Amino acid sequence: MSEKPLVVITGASSGIGEATAKLFSEKGYPLLLLARRIDKMEALNLPNTLCRKLDVTDRDAFKLVIKEAEDKFGPVDCLVNNAGLMQLSPFVAQNPTEWDNMIDVNVKGLLNGMHAVLESMYERKHGSIYNVSSVAGIKIFPNHSVYCGTKFSVHAISDAVREEAGANNVRVAVIAPGAVETELLGHTTNNDIIEGYEEWKKQIGGALIPEDIAHSILYAYEQPQRVNIREIVITCTGQE
Numbered sequence: 001m002s003e004k005p006l007v008v009i010t011g012a013s014s015g016i017g018e019a020t021a022k023l024f025s026e027k028g029y030p031l032l033l034l035a036r037r038i039d040k041m042e043a044l045n046l047p048n049t050l051c052r053k054l055d056v057t058d059r060d061a062f063k064l065v066i067k068e069a070e071d072k073f074g075p076v077d078c079l080v081n082n083a084g085l086m087q088l089s090p091f092v093a094q095n096p097t098e099w100d101n102m103i104d105v106n107v108k109g110l111l112n113g114m115h116a117v118l119e120s121m122y123e124r125k126h127g128s129i130y131n132v133s134s135v136a137g138i139k140i141f142p143n144h145s146v147y148c149g150t151k152f153s154v155h156a157i158s159d160a161v162r163e164e165a166g167a168n169n170v171r172v173a174v175i176a177p178g179a180v181e182t183e184l185l186g187h188t189t190n191n192d193i194i195e196g197y198e199e200w201k202k203q204i205g206g207a208l209i210p211e212d213i214a215h216s217i218l219y220a221y222e223q224p225q226r227v228n229i230r231e232i233v234i235t236c237t238g239q240e
């Protein structure tokens with residue numbers, strides 16, 4: 001059994017989740033990494049790390065992998081609920097399947113993660129959850145109607161659960177990044193929107209890199225348990 005407690009990271013196969021996994025591993029935390037592309041997580045080759053293929057929308061499977069990791073490493077002390085999907089479109093042109101995907105992953109997947117770990121954190125009176133939202137969870141942008149809806153939900157749900165969790169010495173917090181250079185835009189099918197987004201990133205002086213977000217999550221987590229940094233909004237300096 002490791003000295004440091006188990007950290008679970010969803011969406012660890014690329015972008016922010018991958019960078020967070022590498023950083024927490026460097027700091028000596030045992031990890032459970034979750035996403036559908038298990039090959040990408042295994043290729044990171046991190047020590048004391050269990051990689052499992054998981055679709056975060058599968059509530060029962062989520063609970064099973066948490067149990068498997070806890071049997072190996074001890075109780076989960078930190079969950080980084082990071083898996084997410086962004087499909088941008090004018091509302092009327094959007095295929096409703098894309099609404100379903102975003103709501104299922106960004107909202108229900110995040111709920112599944114919290115549900116899989118919170119009860120045991122309450123029993124142990126210790127734990128931390130970092131829900132990755134977005135600046136699009138604070139302000140709206142054109143063509144982001146459903147994505148914004150899911151990320152505003154992440155803020156509302158996190159705030160509400162935080163009030164319940166605090167009584168159990170469990171921290172719930174939101175990480176709200178601005179533009180970060182990752183694969184996220186790759187799920188949008190409208191080329192005009194993709195080009196416009198890339199142009200906007202140039203205008204604001206370039207996006208953040210995933211490591212910037214990883215450091216903010218580690219910073220919040222490594223505060224003493226009595227300190228809950230409830231929300232971190234982190235953007236590149238030029239983003240409005």
Ligand code: NDP
Nearest residue numbers: 011013015016036037055056083084134179180182183184
């Ligand atoms: P990436 O596309 O690089 O990463 C998304 C991750 O989510 C992947 O690891 C993917 O893994 C995982 N994922 C998606 N769907 C599922 C699913 N059904 N089950 C399990 N895992 C899933 O993008 P980012 O790193 O940018 O995104 C991480 C988070 O940051 C998201 O919540 C995003 O909304 C948020 N964010 C990103 C910003 C940006 O500009 N990049 C800005 C603000 C917020 P796999 O496909 O292998 O399952």
